[in-house]
Amino acid sequence: MPADLAVIGLGHLGLPLAQAAVGVGIDTVGYDTDPRPYAELSAGRTPVEGSLSASDIRRMLSGGFRPTADPAELGRVRTAAICAPTPLGPDRTLDLGAVTDAARALAARLRPHTTVLVESAVPPGTTENVVRPLLEEGSGLRAGRDFHLAHSPGRLDPGNRVHVYGNTPKVIGGLTPACTESAAAFYGRLTDKVVRARGPREAEMTKVLETNFRHVNIALVNEMAELCHDLGVDLWDVIRCAETKPFGFEPFRPGPGVGGHGVAVDPGHFPYNSRTPGHPLRMVSLAKEINDRMPSYVIQRCATLLNEHGKSVRGARVLLLGVTYKPDLADQESSPAREIATRLMDMGAQIGYHDPHVLDWRVRDLPVPRADSLYEAAARADLTVLLQHHRTYDLQGLAVKAQLLLDTRGATPAGAAHRL
Structure with a gap:
């Protein structure tokens, strides 16, 4: 028909x-x-x-x-x-x-x-x-x-x-x-x-601009997160204040990495013909480099926090919360969670996870243990890392139960956890 x-x-x-x-x-x-x-x-x-x-x-x-x-x-x-x-x-x-x-x-x-x-x-x-x-x-x-x-x-x-x-x-x-x-x-x-x-080219380039706008601005706040941590400045409070400006500013927030299907695209990698060579966007390349290193920065912060509390990564029980790329969705496309889990496993950590939208999660084709009781798992873990803020998470209660909590999303109440 x-x-x-x-x-x-x-x-x-x-x-x-x-x-x-x-x-x-x-x-x-x-x-x-x-x-x-x-x-x-x-x-x-x-x-x-x-x-x-x-x-x-x-x-x-x-x-x-x-x-x-x-x-x-x-x-x-x-x-x-x-x-x-x-x-x-x-x-x-x-x-x-x-x-x-x-x-x-x-x-x-x-x-x-x-x-x-x-x-x-x-x-x-x-x-x-x-x-x-x-x-x-x-x-x-x-x-x-x-x-x-x-x-x-x-x-x-x-x-x-x-x-x-x-x-x-x-x-x-x-x-x-x-x-x-x-x-x-x-x-x-x-x-x-x-x-x-x-025409078609202008419509196609619109997507390139929109996607790269997101990645470049996320890279900016990711760099700001590292700087603010070193200076003892609360970046999330800075963003809260800055977004009150009614013109010339749009708030973006840092995180453990950029996920999703809208990948950063550098026109320098486009398959142009010899008459129209590609012109690399240096800012996009730099933004990608910054965003790609965020999982490593999260690992560094994990290791430092454990060390400050007399523990090493090797043998530590680490609970990862939220393994999807976006809150309240099951989609894991390009989520930084898998890379973070892989690096922690390579360092000898014992990894577990919890995600209300992901009932089975595998890293390197191996199943990762899923926590049935979130609070009990957080209480047992040496370190709990919030990678994605699903709305079902009671972060105030979680902060009380967890031995050590690293919040990579700035979602916990001020002073309740270590923020990225």
């Missing part, structure tokens, strides 16, 4: 888009070049943690969402959205393999007058120089003439109950003005505001 929308890539980008579309009555099919998401969705389960819950998936299915393993479905829609993941490869460039696979799958079935949207986080120029040729060669159609092509960067904040899909503006950059308007007509059904970029 024909549908209005095909979402290609059923992960952190594709599922929220499908959910929003189904919610406004758009007949939607979901396809992935990887067969595993189809199997999970067909069974009513979420294929990726931290995006949508199993109950969200069941509501989507009952609302008409149809996951499919048949690529022929891609040729029966008015709009197709490529939402494939683009993880960092070993050389620190974005891996476009899933995007090109999605484009090839769509190209073989692409019909005239279809609107093709690219939501995947890609280097500027990818929609025009990578996706467009694949679609044109595979279909025999011409982008901008026979079908519409546009880029719209994903803007998602999992767990945010204020800024949801419907009230978050959508940036759109089409290959031609007609492409932009076709994409705007589609997204106008899903969100309150559509922002038109000059």
